Amino acid sequence: MVLYSLTFYLFSSVAVLSALMVISAKNPVHSVLFLILSFVNASGLFVLLGAEFLAMILVVVYVGAVAVLFLFVVMMLDINFVKLREGFLQYLPFGALLGIVLVIELGILFLTDRSSNIYNNQTPLQPIVNDVENTKMIGQILYTEYFYLFQICGIILLVAMIGSITLTLRDKGGVKRQNIDFQNTVNASTAIEKKKIKIGEGI
Amino acid sequence: MNYDILITGLIIVAQILAVVVPVLISVAFLVYAERKVLALIQLRRGPNIVGPFGILQSFADALKLITKENIIPSGSNKIVFILAPIITMVLSLAGWAVIPFAPGWVVSDINVGIMYLFAVSSLGVYGIIMAGWASNSQYPFLGALRSAAQMVSYEVSIGFVIITVLLCVGSLNLSKIVLAQQTVWFAIPLLPMFIIFFISALAETNRLPFDLPEDESTLVAGFFTEYSSASFVLFFLGEYASMILMSSMTVILFLGGWLPPFDVYPLNVVPGVIWFTVKVIFILFLFIWVRGTFPRYRYDQLMRLGWKVFLPFSLFWVVATSGFLVYFDMLPN
Secondary structure (H helix, E strand, O other): OHHHHHHHHHHHHHHHHHHHHHHHOOOHHHHHHHHHHHHHHHHHHHHHOOOHHHHHHHHHHHHHHHHHHHHHHHHHOOOOHHHHHHOHHHHHHHHHHHHHHHHHHHHHHHHOOOOOHHHOOOOOOOOOOOOOOHHHHHHHHHOOOOHHHHHHHHHHHHHHHHHHHHHHOOOOOOOOOOOHHHHHHOOHHHHOOOOOOOOOOOO | OOHHHHHHHHHHHHHHHHHHHHHHHHHHHHHHHHHHHHHHHOOOOOOOOOOHHHOOHHHHHHHHHHOOOOOOOOOOOHHHHHHHHHHHHHHHHHHHHHOOOOOOOOOOOOOOHHHHHHHHHHHHHHHHHHHHHHOOOHHHHHHHHHHHHHHHHHHHHHHHHHHHHHHHHOOOOHHHHHHOOOOOOOOOOOHHHHHHHHHHHHHHOOOOOOOHHHOHHHHOOHHHOOOOHHHHHHHHHHHHHHHHHHHHHHHHHHOOOOOOOOOOHHHHOOOHHHHHHHHHHHHHHHHHHHHHHOOOOOHHHHHHHHHHHHHHHHHHHHHHHHHHHHHOOOOOO
């Protein structure tokens, strides 16, 4: 119990602190690295909630793939951060508005509806021990109740993928491509041609 | 004072040491074995000076490297530069937490074991990319870029191979994956997937013929060009530890983990951990054999193999396997 609370506060405080560092770090690459730290801690919180499948998916998808590409782009770009920071005051009202709306929404969520189903349990959150693994539980609900929504998500991703491919794929022409099947089928008889050359004529 | 927590903590630390120390020792012997096998392939003698048959060569090398000066380039980003080898090393050891060596011989028998392994191996790219960037030098940076693209590409097909195995098992728990192979090892019905997994494992651990991130003929030493002394040792240990980790993963997914090949008398009295070790050594030998035999791939060939050959094929095999299992009503519960 003590250990559980300790790990919870460790993960959540590191997550919040690294999230703060994401927006305050001077170096953009450091920002992305802090973002990754924040993701990892969020997945730690998922583990504490007993949602180990979500935790691992978070690491595999966001940390292992999305953040790598993010880091890739940030490393390659030459961003002038001093210039970017000049607009800080200009965007402050809008950012503050977003923050306030979020805080109010969270407040509403916490203050109301405590009596209804999921908030009935007033005991501290603990890993829910089930006979069924939560991977199976997710599967059972995802492929039955939310089947159409799940399929629509897939189609949206497919459309996004095709869109990005058509945006980036340019056939400039004149590109030399390796034809591996052709290379593999070459043998002595197709690769070498013997010619009898008459003296003084050439080919 | 509650001593239960203390005792539980001590047991966990003891378990971690019981896994990590043998892994590190086996890394040392793997380096020796690799040099010896490569020497035999190339008709040389290999290390034969330090200790009997040169068996202590790796320890001598490690000692030599650690006693050298650790140089941190003045233009580098120091914190990230130091963090990178540590991350590589830690990640290559973290995966061992879920590996079952024998029935019940596992530090943490979690439900999502295979997902955890997949997650940890996909994080391995950070050590390399951070090293490449923090060195603030062209060769390491090129190596890091290559590595990022390569590891992300091959993870996709590794993911599909894992899905195929999981379809036949019905659980993400590594012990259950092994127990599902009691009748037949998955390497036999899923032979093409086994081969794809092995090749992707070579790419994922940056081994030859896919070692473009450290391609010495074009990039000096790739992402660890600027590293010296102890930080170089950490990269080196990390690479070999993750090689052993990937071999164990292959053994668990396809070669029946701790199970004997046939459940008959003289074979099934041998302890499971010995079978496991023998199989891991076999896969490691394949790693070294491949290194001694094949030339390095060119970068575009590597990408072609990953995206145009492995990805469509493994995707097709996922559909084929699930179709087969549904049609013959063989899906596990």
